[in-house]
Amino acid sequence: MKRAILLAVSISALLVAGGPAAAADAAKGIHVGNAGSFTGDAASPCMEIFHSAQLAVDEWNATGGIQGVQIEHIMGDDALDPAQGLNVAQRFVADERMYGVIGPPVSHIAQATLKTYGRAGLACITTAASKPELTESGFNHFFRVNARNDAHGYNCALFIQDTLQAKRVAVLNEKVAYCDNMATQTIKGLKALGVTDIFQDTIVAGAKDFYPVLTKVKNFNPDVLFFIATAAPDQAIGVRQARELGIKAIFLGSEGARDKKDFIEAAEGAAEGAYLYHFSPDIYAIDAAGGYVSAYEAKHGPLSGFGPAAYEAMNILLSAIDAAAADGDITRAEVVQHLHDIQGYSGILGIPITFDAKGDLEGGATYFFQVKGSEFVFQTVLTGK
Amino acid sequence: MDMFLEQLPQQLVNGITLGGVYALIAIGYSMVYGILSMLNFAHGEVYMIGGFTGWWVLHLLYRENALAMNAVAVIALMVVFAMAVSGILGVLIERVAYRPLRHAPRINLLLSALGVSIFLQNFVLTFQGAKVRSFPVAALVPESLRVIQLGPVVFSFMRVLVIVVCFCLMAGLSIMIKSTKLGKAMRATAQDVETAAFMGVDVDRIIMVVFFIGSALGGAASVLVGLLFTQVDYYAGFAAGLKGFTAAVLGGIGNLYGAMLGGFVLGLSEALAVTFFPAAYKDVVAFVILIAVLILRPWGLMGEKSPEKV
Numbered sequence: 186m187k188r189a190i191l192l193a194v195s196i197s198a199l200l201v202a203g204g205p206a207a208a209a210d211a212a213k214g215i216h217v218g219n220a221g222s223f224t225g226d227a228a229s230p231c232m233e234i235f236h237s238a239q240l241a242v243d244e245w246n247a248t249g250g251i252q253g254v255q256i257e258h259i260m261g262d263d264a265l266d267p268a269q270g271l272n273v274a275q276r277f278v279a280d281e282r283m284y285g286v287i288g289p290p291v292s293h294i295a296q297a298t299l300k301t302y303g304r305a306g307l308a309c310i311t312t313a314a315s316k317p318e319l320t321e322s323g324f325n326h327f328f329r330v331n332a333r334n335d336a337h338g339y340n341c342a343l344f345i346q347d348t349l350q351a352k353r354v355a356v357l358n359e360k361v362a363y364c365d366n367m368a369t370q371t372i373k374g375l376k377a378l379g380v381t382d383i384f385q386d387t388i389v390a391g392a393k394d395f396y397p398v399l400t401k402v403k404n405f406n407p408d409v410l411f412f413i414a415t416a417a418p419d420q421a422i423g424v425r426q427a428r429e430l431g432i433k434a435i436f437l438g439s440e441g442a443r444d445k446k447d448f449i450e451a452a453e454g455a456a457e458g459a460y461l462y463h464f465s466p467d468i469y470a471i472d473a474a475g476g477y478v479s480a481y482e483a484k485h486g487p488l489s490g491f492g493p494a495a496y497e498a499m500n501i502l503l504s505a506i507d508a509a510a511a512d513g514d515i516t517r518a519e520v521v522q523h524l525h526d527i528q529g530y531s532g533i534l535g536i537p538i539t540f541d542a543k544g545d546l547e548g549g550a551t552y553f554f555q556v557k558g559s560e561f562v563f564q565t566v567l568t569g570k
Numbered sequence: 571m572d573m574f575l576e577q578l579p580q581q582l583v584n585g586i587t588l589g590g591v592y593a594l595i596a597i598g599y600s601m602v603y604g605i606l607s608m609l610n611f612a613h614g615e616v617y618m619i620g621g622f623t624g625w626w627v628l629h630l631l632y633r634e635n636a637l638a639m640n641a642v643a644v645i646a647l648m649v650v651f652a653m654a655v656s657g658i659l660g661v662l663i664e665r666v667a668y669r670p671l672r673h674a675p676r677i678n679l680l681l682s683a684l685g686v687s688i689f690l691q692n693f694v695l696t697f698q699g700a701k702v703r704s705f706p707v708a709a710l711v712p713e714s715l716r717v718i719q720l721g722p723v724v725f726s727f728m729r730v731l732v733i734v735v736c737f738c739l740m741a742g743l744s745i746m747i748k749s750t751k752l753g754k755a756m757r758a759t760a761q762d763v764e765t766a767a768f769m770g771v772d773v774d775r776i777i778m779v780v781f782f783i784g785s786a787l788g789g790a791a792s793v794l795v796g797l798l799f800t801q802v803d804y805y806a807g808f809a810a811g812l813k814g815f816t817a818a819v820l821g822g823i824g825n826l827y828g829a830m831l832g833g834f835v836l837g838l839s840e841a842l843a844v845t846f847f848p849a850a851y852k853d854v855v856a857f858v859i860l861i862a863v864l865i866l867r868p869w870g871l872m873g874e875k876s877p878e879k880v
Contacts, residue, residue: 386849386850387848389849389850391805392809394584397840397841397849400577403577404577421800421801422800425800431719451800454708
């Protein structure tokens with residue numbers, strides 16, 4: 186009985202010690218987590234995120250790690266399932282040598298795990314989750330190096346109204362939270378910018394037959410068709426079937442379309458001239474990213490666009506941990522504070538990174554590209570102005 | 571209202587094409603049900619594998635942006651190979667997973683069918699991956715034929731092809747069932763397996779033939795969908811199977827012409843639903859029609875109200 190009580194007391198002591206206020210000796214080890222959907226439908230972009238973050242960790246370790254301690258990068262696979270995401274979060278939070286996490290990159294999983302990470306004060310930097318609510322819940326541990334949906338939505342509205350000079354706009358979105366949100370924010374932005382001739386309807390991902398809904402679009406006769414779907418194959422079908430039906434409108438695709446094989450090649454010419462927006466820049470055009478690009482591609486093949494932000498986020502996280510470790514011990518609170526203190530961090534993304542009070546990327550950034558031949562050619566980057 | 575009327579001709583074309591495909595899938599369900607009174611849930615996967623077969627044929631004959639032979643021959647080969655592979659797969663499934671259970675309770679057959687379906691889906695996932703495969707169809711159709719404008723309606727060559735092939739296959743099947751000896755034997759077996767066997771019909775062979783034909787038509791449907799919508803993936807059988815099954819029930823499961831009618835009713839109702847309602851209600855409308863038909867005519871549009879067999 187005595188032993189049981191002793192055990193219970195020591196377990197609670199451990200739990201308390203592992204809590205947010207704990208100050209740990211850096212020499213005991215430094216862990217950073219990577220929470221993402223490494224198996225399942227989003228496996229390929231998430232593995233790109235993991236490999237890119239690993240590159241950053243390897244580079245830090247090669248130059249002596251932090252305070253001479255090698256950094257350990259730990260994968261937490263949620264298989265695109267919020268319940269498993271929560272398990273990952275609990276595991277990371279319980280690891281007292283864990284000082285920060287990259288991810289989760291998927292909005293609804295970030296949402297499901299927000300409180301778990303938040304209560305433990307464990308810094309999270311997402312590289313892709315763009316749902317606005319994630320930084321509106323009062324926690325200060327959540328950061329993003331990508332722009333929020335509402336920023337993207339407004340920037341897309343601006344692009345449609347100002348750059349493309351459209352008066353009539355059709356918006357088709359897949360019936361999932363991210364795409365729905367994007368459509369709502371864009372339409373809100375369009376109305377604010379004075380574009381009121383708007384047609385909106387939905388598509389089902391993977392349905393393969395978009396002719397019926399595109400027939401409605403054709404009837405509406407828009408200047409721009411904004412096609413918001415997660416996966417590149419759906420985008421390819423969208424643009425192909427739109428052209429086959431004789432829809433002349435400018436096609437503006439969403440982030441998922443940035444895939445040469447599954448969008449440009451698969452559409453067999455129909456994608457020529459189409460535009461798309463993306464949260465990440467043309468990494469090949471940024472000089473500072475040269476080293477990262479060649480190191481990544483030598484090991485893992487061509488980049489799709491999810492990697493650079495992860496490399497950047499890991500470097501930012503490690504510099505915050507490094508700053509926190511300067512006095513020999515690290516606390517999670519110090520790491521969070523140092524992240525908030527970062528001003529105009531200049532890495533490989535081509536924009537200065539500062540987090541605002543909520544943890545959002547200041548100004549947001551939406552990059553626009555156009556399909557020319559077999560390439561995505563950078564057009565402009567809009568930051569809400 | 572004008573807006574709806576303008577779209578109507580195009581939506582009818584959209585619906586008929588989709589309906590033809592649904593009908594081909596539904597025939598597979600209906601034929602098997604007619605003879606064995608079982609729902610072959612593996613049919614969707616047989617359909618999907620037909621699509622992959624067509625994709626492979628095209629993939630092997632399309633190299634360096636050029637076709638190895640005439641486009642018509644390529645399409646014909648795609649359809650024939652897909653039908654052969656799907657047909658043989660159907661026969662194999664019957665032999666391995668259904669025949670040993672023929673005299674077991676129906677629920678065992680149903681579970682076996684579900685098992686085959688899950689197995690095949692994961693088999694393809696393992697060997698082909700989760701990536702969507704695109705059919706490079708541009709090479710199959712000359713630029714001038716890709717889009718044909720006929721008054722207010724836009725046809726693509728592929729769409730015409732799909733409609734024509736669907737109707738030819740259905741007509742061929744109807745003629746075969748109506749006026750050949752094999753067709754007669756199939757009808758007899760569907761009516762009563764035991765009596766047909768007494769009359770000298772080789773029931774096992776007829777069941778094999780039924781599985782072959784039903785599966786082959788599914789395979790053909792899959793290639794047609796591939797040519798029209800340009801994609802196939804390991805999960806394609808699920809939605810197609812569900813729609814085909816719905817069409818079969820709608821028309822009266824077990825009845826061949828019912829399956830065809832059910833397919834067209836379903837395809838058209840989906841296209842028209844999109845015309846009048848937000849597209850998200852497409853499946854809602856389709857299934858409301860199914861439920862309404864089942865309440866008013868539980869035996870389906872063309873099914874027969876058959877008393878329990880004695």
